[in-house]
Every structure is written in structure tokens, then in C-alpha cells.
Amino acid sequence: MTINEPKLPWERAVGWQPESEGCPLIARQLTRTMSGQPVLDRADLAIGPGELVALVGANGAGKTTLLRCLAGRLRPTAGEVLWFGVSPKGRPDRHRLIGFAAHESLLYPELTAGENLLFAARMYGLAQPRERVGEMLAKTGLARLAGRVAGRLSQGLRQRLSLARALVHDPPILLLDEPLAGLDTAGRAWLEGFLSELRDRDRAVVFSTHDDHRSRSLADRVLELHGGRLQATAECAVIPRARSA
Amino acid sequence: MTAADTLRTWWWLVHKDLLRELRAPRVWPAMLLLALVLAMVIELQIELPRQQHPEYVGGMFWLAAFFAGTMALDRSFSGEHEQGCWQGLLLYPVGPGTVFLAKLTANFLAVCTLGAVLVPTFMLLSGISLLTRPGPFLVTAVVANLGFAAAGTLVSALTSSLAHRNGLLVLLLLPLVLPVVLGAVQATRFLLVGQLDGWWRWTQLLACFAVVFVTLGTLVFGYIVEE
Numbered sequence: 001m002t003i004n005e006p007k008l009p010w011e012r013a014v015g016w017q018p019e020s021e022g023c024p025l026i027a028r029q030l031t032r033t034m035s036g037q038p039v040l041d042r043a044d045l046a047i048g049p050g051e052l053v054a055l056v057g058a059n060g061a062g063k064t065t066l067l068r069c070l071a072g073r074l075r076p077t078a079g080e081v082l083w084f085g086v087s088p089k090g091r092p093d094r095h096r097l098i099g100f101a102a103h104e105s106l107l108y109p110e111l112t113a114g115e116n117l118l119f120a121a122r123m124y125g126l127a128q129p130r131e132r133v134g135e136m137l138a139k140t141g142l143a144r145l146a147g148r149v150a151g152r153l154s155q156g157l158r159q160r161l162s163l164a165r166a167l168v169h170d171p172p173i174l175l176l177d178e179p180l181a182g183l184d185t186a187g188r189a190w191l192e193g194f195l196s197e198l199r200d201r202d203r204a205v206v207f208s209t210h211d212d213h214r215s216r217s218l219a220d221r222v223l224e225l226h227g228g229r230l231q232a233t234a235e236c237a238v239i240p241r242a243r244s245a
Numbered sequence: 246m247t248a249a250d251t252l253r254t255w256w257w258l259v260h261k262d263l264l265r266e267l268r269a270p271r272v273w274p275a276m277l278l279l280a281l282v283l284a285m286v287i288e289l290q291i292e293l294p295r296q297q298h299p300e301y302v303g304g305m306f307w308l309a310a311f312f313a314g315t316m317a318l319d320r321s322f323s324g325e326h327e328q329g330c331w332q333g334l335l336l337y338p339v340g341p342g343t344v345f346l347a348k349l350t351a352n353f354l355a356v357c358t359l360g361a362v363l364v365p366t367f368m369l370l371s372g373i374s375l376l377t378r379p380g381p382f383l384v385t386a387v388v389a390n391l392g393f394a395a396a397g398t399l400v401s402a403l404t405s406s407l408a409h410r411n412g413l414l415v416l417l418l419l420p421l422v423l424p425v426v427l428g429a430v431q432a433t434r435f436l437l438v439g440q441l442d443g444w445w446r447w448t449q450l451l452a453c454f455a456v457v458f459v460t461l462g463t464l465v466f467g468y469i470v471e472e
Contacts, residue, residue, distance in 0.1 A: 068332075068472075071336060072336070073332060073335060073336055073472065074472050075471055075472065090467075092337075092338050092339055092340050092341070093246060093338050094338070095336055095337060095338040095339075096338045098336065100332075100333075100336050102329050102332055102333075103329075104328050104329030104332070105328045105329070106328060106329045106330055106332060106333030107328055107330070107333075108261070108265060108328070108330055109269075109327065109328060110264075110265045110268040110269045111261070111264065111265065111268070115264070119257065119261050120333075120337070122253070122254070122257045123254065123257065123258075123334075123337035123338070123339055124337065124338060125246070125250055125253075125254070125338070149268075165333070
């Protein structure tokens with residue numbers, strides 16, 4: 001296997017080459033206004049592979065708006081978002097590159113944990129959805145709860161299931177809105193371990209949080225949002241690492 | 246994405262909607278109950294000579310079907326907004342046209358089920374068989390329900406994310422589906438009085454309406470749900 005040969009499913013899907021493309025996630029002058037007021041004001045950022053970035057800020061600072069713009073769900077008023085150098089606009093097939101876990105669970109409360117994941121796996125067109133669902137349930141410690149409807153899971157377990165849903169297709173970019181909210185100490189420890197593992201697997205991860213102290217210990221970089229403006233930004237510092245054959 | 250992939254995705258979207266309704270019925274029982282109440286009130290309140298029954302029974306049938314069907318259309322997207330599921334759905338690598346067609350299918354199945362309950366009810370209450378010519382009646386029912394479900398799915402998507410949406414769907418939908426209501430009523434009336442050329446004219450109008458709204462919905466759905 002040569003170094004350029006696609007290794008992961010999404011690399012094959014988008015024709016990604018490890019050293020030929022830049023950052024997985026780039027935002028240029030991203031602006032979003034609502035009723036004439038800027039919720040997000042000319043945000044520039046670049047996230048490299050294997051980089052764990054925390055987004056901190058007070059309520060209403062624009063964290064969720066920024067994450068939703070980065071996920072391609074919210075159309076920016078100005079500026080652009082690039083996933084591996086290409087705009088996701090009008091390209092639903094490129095949504096395979098993104099895993100998104102929102103503040104809400106995005107889970108169907110009437111479906112079981114297994115059915116929710118299976119539905120997601122089928123939407124991403126995975127070749128062996130049942131196998132992948134079993135794998136994700138085991139990884140998130142939910143295997144014995146596969147048959148329980150999502151609406152009856154505790155908040156912490158729903159959070160895990162929501163994360164499993166976002167990761168079911170093994171995306172290279174992961175966007176998490178307040179993933180630490182509502183988790184107990186054990187849940188937080190588990191999530192932190194999980195995020196570190198994703199970083200080790202070269203995933204670009206952006207997560208929003210109120211917990212400034214904890215985010216600084218966990219993330220490679222912390223971006224602060226104040227009134228829609230990013231206070232601490234840096235260019236993508238991480239050069240894509242070459243994978244061994 | 247190949248046509249087979251799109252077809253598979255469409256099916257799993259429809260399957261998900263039907264499974265959710267089966268697990269926690271929130272639309273179908275209320276819709277069917279409303280239809281039965283409407284059918285009984287209409288039939289028991291209107292007293293016309295027996296020979297005039299074929300003239301009006303089609304109109305009453307479609308009136309009850311469309312009123313009760315509006316309930317299914319109104320709620321078809323509301324369930325998606327719980328737990329942010331709608332956001333999740335639109336983040337999948339699925340074309341918006343496929344999502345529209347899946348929602349349309351689920352709504353079409355709902356209004357067809359409604360029709361299947363209302364036909365024997367009206368036949369029982371009025372003593373007039375709506376199925377004297379079952380083939381043509383079925384064609385009318387399919388194209389009328391398809392046009393109604395397509396226009397309704399589109400308007401429901403448009404109003405579902407609005408904060409003050411109460412009653413807005415009815416306000417927008419009923420004028421829009423007036424050609425379907427008229428077409429279905431007239432086609433059924435001509436069918437029941439045995440004038441097949443009249444039936445065919447109105448059924449063609451219904452088919453045109455269905456084609457226009459299915460195409461329009463598939464094409465513009467992405468713009469409607471974009472934020």
C-alpha cells in the first residue's frame with residue numbers, strides 16, 4: 001500500500017489524499033446575522049487532522065451558530081466553510097465527512113438505541129450497517145441497552161448514544177455541541193478518553209463547552225467566542241501526518 | 246449516489262416514519278376518528294331524496310377525507326422537531342428531494358388508509374356504492390390523494406419550523422388544493438352517475454396537479470428547509 005492510497009471509507013469517497021489537501025475544516029470570514037444583528041462576526045478558523053479544539057463562550061456568544069455553520073446546516077450570511085478544501089453547499093454527499101452531535105440528542109425517542117444507530121448507518125449508506133452498529137454500541141458501553149427505546153434512556157446514556165450516532169460512519173470531522181453537559185464524573189471521564197482516542201486517530205474535533213478549565217486541559221487549542229467574534233484564533237498548525245503503510 | 250442507493254434511502258426513511266407511528270401513534274388514530282365523526286355528522290344531517298344521493302355522496306366523501314387528511318399533513322413534520330431530529334435528518338448525506346419523497350410517501354399512505362376506512366363508512370351510511378366501478382374510482386383516489394399529499398407535504402415543511410404556525414397549514418393548504426377538491430368531487434360524481442368522459446376529464450386534471458406538485462416539491466424542498 002502506498003502512502004496515498006485511500007485507507008478509510010471517507011477518504012475513498014471524497015478522493016482525499018493525506019498530504020495533498022490542507023486542513024479538514026476551514027472557515028473564512030464566517031458571518032451570520034439574525035434580524036440584522038451579527039450572531040457570528042467574520043470568524044476565521046482552521047482545524048487540522050488529529051486536532052482537538054474547544055470552543056468556549058458565554059450563553060448567546062454564538063457557539064451553536066458557529067458549529068451549525070461549520071456542519072453545513074446553517075447558511076452563513078457571508079464567508080464560507082470548506083471541508084477538505086471544498087464547500088459543502090449543495091453537495092449532500094459530502095455530509096459523510098461530518099459527524100455532528102447537537103445539544104439536543106437528534107435521536108428518535110420511539111426507536112430503540114439499536115434502531116436509532118441502524119437508521120443513521122443506513123442513511124450514511126454503510127455497507128454492513130448491523131455490524132457497525134454492534135461495534136458502536138460496544139464502544140459506547142450501550143450493548144446491553146440496544147433494545148431500549150431512546151426516550152427511556154437517562155441523559156448520560158442518551159449523550160453516549162448521540163455520540164455513537166455522530167460517529168457511526170467514522171467521519172474525519174467531528175463537531176460536538178456541549179458534549180460534556182449533563183454528564184456525571186464517570187461520563188465525563190469516559191468522554192474525555194473517547195475524544196483523546198479520536199485525536200489519536202487523526203480526527204479533527206471541535207467541541208463547545210462552558211467548562212473553560214476542563215476544556216483547556218483536554219483540548220489542543222481553545223477558541224473563545226465573545227458576541228459572535230472569535231477572540232483567539234490560530235492558523236492550522238498541524239500538518240497532516242503521513243500514515244504508515 | 247446511484248438510483249439504487251437513493252431508492253434504499255427513500256425506503257428506510259419511509260420505514261422509520263411508519264415504525265415511529267406504529268410505536269407511538271400520534272397521527273393516524275386522531276385522523277381516522279375525525280374522519281368517522283365527519284362522515285357520520287354529514288350523512289346524518291343531510292336529508293336528500295334517495296335519487297340524488299349519487300350526486301352528493303362523492304362530494305361529502307372527499308370533504309371528510311381532505312379535512313381529516315389535513316391533520317396527518319399538519320403533524321407529519323412536528324414529530325421530527327422533537328429532540329432536534331430534523332436537524333439530524335438534514336445532516337445525512339441524503340438529497341432533500343429524497344427526504345421530500347419519503348415524507349410524501351408516508352403522508353400518501355396515511356390519506357390512502359383514511360380513504361380505505363371512509364369508503365365502507367360512506368357506503369354503509371348512504372347506501373350508495375362508491376365502488377360500482379372500482380378501477381376508475383381507484384385511479385381517481387390515487388391521483389387525488391397523491392396531489393393532496395404532495396401539496397400538503399410541501400406546505401407542512403414550509404410551516405413546520407415557524408414559531409407561530411397554529412392553523413397556518415390549513416390557511417395555506419386549503420386554497421392551494423382547491424383544484425384537487427373540485428377535481429376529486431367532480432370525477433367521483435361523474436363516475437357515480439355513469440358519465441365516464443366527464444370522469445376522465447377531471448381525473449386528467451387531478452393527475453396534472455399531482456405531477457406538478459410532486460415535481461415542484463422534489464425540486465424546491467431543499468430551499469424550503471434551508472436555514
